[in-house]
Amino acid sequence: MTTRRRFLLGGATAAGALLVGYALWPDRRLARxxxxxxxxxxxxxxxxxxxxxxxxxxxxxxHCDIGTGSFTALSQMAAEELDADWRHVRAVAAPANPxxxxxxxxxxxxxxxxxxxxxxxxxxxxxxxxxTARGIARxxxxxxxxxxxxxxITGVYGMRIAGAAAREMLIKAAAARMNSPVAAFHTASSxxxxxxxxxxxxxxxxxxxAAHYPPSARPTLKARGQYQLVGKPxxxxxxxxxxxxxxxxxxxxxxxxxLYGAIRISPTFGGTLHxxxxxxxxxxxxxKQVVRLADAVVVVADRxxxxxxxxxxxxxxxxxxxxxxxxxxxxxxxxxxxxxxxxLKHDTSIGAGAEAxxxxxxxxxxxxxxxxxxxxxxxxxxxxxxxxxxSLEVWAGTQDGLxxxxxxxxxxxxxxxxxxxxxxPSGGGFGxxxxxxxxxxxxxxxxxxxxxxxxxxxxxxREQDMQHDFYRPKVMSRFKxxxxxxxxxxxxxxxxxxxxxxxxxxxxxxxxPNQAYGFAKVTAAVPTGPWRGVESTWxxxxxxxxxxxxxxAARRDPLEYRRALLQKKPRHLxxxxxxxQRAGWNAPLEPRCGRGIAIVECFGTIVVQVVxxxxxxxxxxxxxxxxxxxxxxxxxxxxxxxxxxxxxxIFGLSAxxxxxxxxxxxxxxxSNFPDYRMLQLADCxxxxxxxxxxxxxxxxxxxxxxxxxxxxxVNAIYAATGIRLRDLPxxxxxxxxxxxxx
Amino acid sequence: xxxxxxxxxVHRELDVEPEAPLLWVIRDELNLTGTKFGCGxxxxxxxxxxxxxKAMRSCVVAVDSVRNAAITTIEGLGASGLTAVQRAWIEYQxxxxxxxxxxxxxAVSALLAVNAAPSDAEIMGAITNICRCGTYPRxxxxxxALARGETMGEV
Numbered sequence: 008m009t010t011r012r013r014f015l016l017g018g019a020t021a022a023g024a025l026l027v028g029y030a031l032w033p034d035r036r037l038a039r040x041x042x043x044x045x046x047x048x049x050x051x052x053x054x055x056x057x058x059x060x061x062x063x064x065x066x067x068x069x070h071c072d073i074g075t076g077s078f079t080a081l082s083q084m085a086a087e088e089l090d091a092d093w094r095h096v097r098a099v100a101a102p103a104n105p106x107x108x109x110x111x112x113x114x115x116x117x118x119x120x121x122x123x124x125x126x127x128x129x130x131x132x133x134x135x136x137x138x139t140a141r142g143i144a145r146x147x148x149x150x151x152x153x154x155x156x157x158x159x160i161t162g163v164y165g166m167r168i169a170g171a172a173a174r175e176m177l178i179k180a181a182a183a184r185m186n187s188p189v190a191a192f193h194t195a196s197s198x199x200x201x202x203x204x205x206x207x208x209x210x211x212x213x214x215x216x217a218a219h220y221p222p223s224a225r226p227t228l229k230a231r232g233q234y235q236l237v238g239k240p241x242x243x244x245x246x247x248x249x250x251x252x253x254x255x256x257x258x259x260x261x262x263x264x265x266l267y268g269a270i271r272i273s274p275t276f277g278g279t280l281h282x283x284x285x286x287x288x289x290x291x292x293x294x295k296q297v298v299r300l301a302d303a304v305v306v307v308a309d310r311x312x313x314x315x316x317x318x319x320x321x322x323x324x325x326x327x328x329x330x331x332x333x334x335x336x337x338x339x340x341x342x343x344x345x346x347x348x349x350x351l352k353h354d355t356s357i358g359a360g361a362e363a364x365x366x367x368x369x370x371x372x373x374x375x376x377x378x379x380x381x382x383x384x385x386x387x388x389x390x391x392x393x394x395x396x397x398s399l400e401v402w403a404g405t406q407d408g409l410x411x412x413x414x415x416x417x418x419x420x421x422x423x424x425x426x427x428x429x430x431x432p433s434g435g436g437f438g439x440x441x442x443x444x445x446x447x448x449x450x451x452x453x454x455x456x457x458x459x460x461x462x463x464x465x466x467x468x469r470e471q472d473m474q475h476d477f478y479r480p481k482v483m484s485r486f487k488x489x490x491x492x493x494x495x496x497x498x499x500x501x502x503x504x505x506x507x508x509x510x511x512x513x514x515x516x517x518x519x520p521n522q523a524y525g526f527a528k529v530t531a532a533v534p535t536g537p538w539r540g541v542e543s544t545w546x547x548x549x550x551x552x553x554x555x556x557x558x559x560a561a562r563r564d565p566l567e568y569r570r571a572l573l574q575k576k577p578r579h580l581x582x583x584x585x586x587x588q589r590a591g592w593n594a595p596l597e598p599r600c601g602r603g604i605a606i607v608e609c610f611g612t613i614v615v616q617v618v619x620x621x622x623x624x625x626x627x628x629x630x631x632x633x634x635x636x637x638x639x640x641x642x643x644x645x646x647x648x649x650x651x652x653x654x655x656x657i658f659g660l661s662a663x664x665x666x667x668x669x670x671x672x673x674x675x676x677x678s679n680f681p682d683y684r685m686l687q688l689a690d691c692x693x694x695x696x697x698x699x700x701x702x703x704x705x706x707x708x709x710x711x712x713x714x715x716x717x718x719x720x721v722n723a724i725y726a727a728t729g730i731r732l733r734d735l736p737x738x739x740x741x742x743x744x745x746x747x748x749x
Numbered sequence: 750x751x752x753x754x755x756x757x758x759v760h761r762e763l764d765v766e767p768e769a770p771l772l773w774v775i776r777d778e779l780n781l782t783g784t785k786f787g788c789g790x791x792x793x794x795x796x797x798x799x800x801x802x803k804a805m806r807s808c809v810v811a812v813d814s815v816r817n818a819a820i821t822t823i824e825g826l827g828a829s830g831l832t833a834v835q836r837a838w839i840e841y842q843x844x845x846x847x848x849x850x851x852x853x854x855x856a857v858s859a860l861l862a863v864n865a866a867p868s869d870a871e872i873m874g875a876i877t878n879i880c881r882c883g884t885y886p887r888x889x890x891x892x893x894a895l896a897r898g899e900t901m902g903e904v
Contacts, residue, residue, distance in 0.1 A: 072846075073846055074844070074845035074846025074847060074848075074882050075845070076845070242839065242842060243842060245844075245847070246838070246839050246842055246843075246844055246847075247839055248847070249838075249844035249846075249847025249850055250831065250835040250838040250839060250843075250844065250847075250850060250854060251783070251823060251824070251826070251827065251831065251835060252781070252782070252783015252784070252822065252823035252824045252851050253783070254847055255782065256785075256848060258782075258785070258786065259776075259782035261780055261782070267777070292766065310765075310769075310773065310777050310778075311773050311776075311777055312769050312770055312773040312774075312777075382881060383846075383848075383881060384785070384787055384793070384795060384846065384848040384849045384879070384880070384881045384882075385785070385787075385846075385848045386786065386787075432846075432847075433846065434785070434846050434847070434848025434849075435846045435848060435881050435882060436846075437881075466786075468789055469787065469788040469789055469790075646842060647842075650842060650845060650884075650887065651845075653883060653884075653886050653887070654845055654882045654883035654884060655883070656883065657883025657885060658881075658882075658883055661883075679788055679789075679790055679792060680788050680790075680792040680793050680879060681790075681792055685879060685881065686883070686885070687877055687878075687879060687885075688872065688873055688876050688877070688878075688885050688888060688889065689873035689874075689877070691883075691885035691886060691889070693886075694886045
């Protein structure tokens with residue numbers, strides 16, 4: 008009988024190691040898990056945690072290493088509860104097999120055990136079906152690395168519990184050996200010690216015996232005050248592999264007899280390949296095949312540069328399809344029309360809603376953000392062997408190994424169990440490698456099928472990567488507010504465009520008695536997808552720009568104004584104060600310099616940033632300093648958390664200062680770093696990150712630092728120049744003209 | 750008719766076209782994958798290697814032009830263990846995804862070899878590699894520590 012039971016898996020591997028993993032699976036699958044482990048190179052992999060006879064503790068991470076440090080933070084959480092000696096702790100990526108999914112955690116723990124509701128599960132976990140139990144079931148087979156969820160979900164609901172349960176099993180084993188009660192023992196540094204006699208056993212000695220005990224689903228967890236590893240700035244486990252060229256990313260796969268594919272995709276969205284004349288490359292060395300796909304051509308050769316040179320010599324003809332007239336201007340007009348048409352879908356309202364605007368004077372402004380590319384440093388790539396027996400083997404970096412396996416099976420039209428997917432570290436993710444954006448997997452699978460039996464590494468050039476991304480959407484947002492006698496808003500009405508439904512991120516933190524939200528759906532042929540910080544990146548910019556305008560309209564200090572509106576939110580208030588104080592908010596600045604502030608809560612973490620800029624008479628903006636404060640409950644690894652916030656600030660500033668993907672004649676205009684600029688060392692401001700600790704549930708770390716950067720920047724530019732920029736990226740021409748007309 | 754290359758002190762005869770980009774010869778012929786592909790036009794620096802000690806962006810260097818040169822990749826940087834720059838990168842926890850860091854470390858090492866204590870202006874002028882994760886504050890902190898001769902812990 009297949010009964011789903013919510014408990015920990017525990018058992019022994021063939022090598023006699025203890026393994027423990029939290030799961031919501033039929034018990035019978037434990038045998039399969041064990042078999043999988045022993046099939047993979049020796050005592051390498053366990054379900055969540057393995058304690059081997061040689062004392063080595065291996066933590067299996069159901070996420071992809073995209074550079075956020077989650078392997079280390081998750082290992083800290085497991086090792087903390089296990090009382091493991093950190094020197095013996097290793098982290099490995101879980102294989103892309105359902106036994107190692109993290110989706111089960113969401114169903115198992117989030118729903119009833121922690122008193123959470125479906126609404127409090129991150130949207131990316133809810134799947135398309137959103138709020139039904141079926142929606143949850145859909146991601147049972149996911150290993151998603153997104154939504155800043157590794158620590159706040161996998162860590163809290165998986166790692167800690169598995170670690171604590173394994174520790175209890177080890178104590179039971181020691182108690183049995185000495186024929187003493189478990190209460191007579193304590194643990195420290197990978198040893199179980201008999202407290203009165205001081206006699207002890209290493210975890211390795213006990214592992215095989217411990218594996219015979221069933222793990223408790225409700226082990227005793229440590230209180231925060233007892234932590235020795237969690238909350239410490241431990242050096243990341245992955246860093247040494249990233250300074251000597253040893254780390255192998257998806258692009259680095261090397262297989263015997265491997266061929267290389269260089270691809271050119273239809274430049275226009277929705278275009279198709281009409282024809283390609285192979286004559287120009289007839290004499291090209293190493294070229295094996297020209298593969299014609301529905302909307303792309305791929306040259307397969309024995310070396311990448313040969314494939315690339317041959318591709319560059321071809322002149323494929325594409326049918327441009329239906330969208331060859333599409334332009335950024337047309338899309339902008341489409342958004343403007345949607346916002347002003349009045350055909351807005353009502354989302355939610357508070358108090359009297361839009362009625363509260365009344366008939367008196369209101370403040371009204373409209374803002375917009377452009378399409379943005381992810382531009383991970385490692386361009387998209389995947390290596391695939393399509394064997395003649397229908398089996399498929401894939402090597403790639405994605406943000407969800409399990410779903411990628413299913414996706415490849417579907418693309419190849421083969422059963423899922425015919426596909427082996429090797430999830431490799433990625434040179435940046437930022438959302439680009441999440442499900443829904445796997446065009447590189449499709450092209451790689453189709454190319455490999457055209458060259459059966461041979462591994463083919465398909466690699467996007469930077470130009471293809473930039474022009475065939477799934478972009479941060481273009482969004483427009485209009486606000487109307489009525490200001491009360493004290494200068495604070497009494498009515499707040501916000502209508503915005505969206506590619507889908509309403510966004511909860513539009514809802515303000517501020518205490519405004521009457522609020523109303525509406526949205527207009529706008530679709531274009533430009534593919535879009537999640538981008539570091541997702542909806543918060545645009546709503547954060549819109550809200551924090553408009554609230555700043557209201558503060559200035561009321562002739563009140565922007566910090567003090569926010570403070571007045573956050574009186575009922577102590578965590579937000581404390582984070583705001585911390586950033587302002589460390590930034591020296593009131594310290595005088597030279598002319599043409601200014602400070603701007605913004606507060607955004609994203610994936611459960613509150614981040615406040617104070618940006619300090621100088622603006623030259625030529626309109627050039629120099630970001631001099633960014634002071635951030637963040638409350639994620641507790642930072643598991645404070646140094647790693649700070650690094651994420653620092654990087655996210657730079658990511659946000661790059662976008663606000665320079666980032667824009669434009670469309671002309673149905674195609675992306677930008678092609679490489681020179682026309683899709685990002686900050687370099689010389690542009691980098693001094694950045695300080697301060698952590699505000701609280702008792703709140705753990706929030707995310709990878710994304711929440713991005714959203715406040717853009718609004719804090721434009722607010723600082725306003726403070727420096729008196730010019731309000733409402734469209735991103737910032738327009739230095741406007742700032743130059745403003746300086747000239749002073 | 751091969752091309753003779755000296756990479757990390759090893760001389761090899763390679764059957765490649767003279768115009769083949771050094772980056773791809775290093776990666777695909779020599780299987781030294783620590784040197785990364787980022788842009789293909791010399792704009793990002795992920796492919797930086799040393800050619801006779803000088804930092805060069807190997808994606809825009811024809812292999813023919815370096816046949817008499819001593820080429821060093823990230824794999825050949827610390828002939829015996831990690832260099833001070835690599836240890837500083839660990840000490841200051843610089844990498845995030847790590848993809849650009851081989852190139853970054855090669856560029857920084859070349860700078861420090863000719864200027865052990867560069868000013869900020871000299872650093873900004875010399876290090877124009879792109880890091881999408883935004884590790885710049887830590888790169889700068891590590892560089893400052895190296896410039897003031899801070900001893901980096903063994904790892």
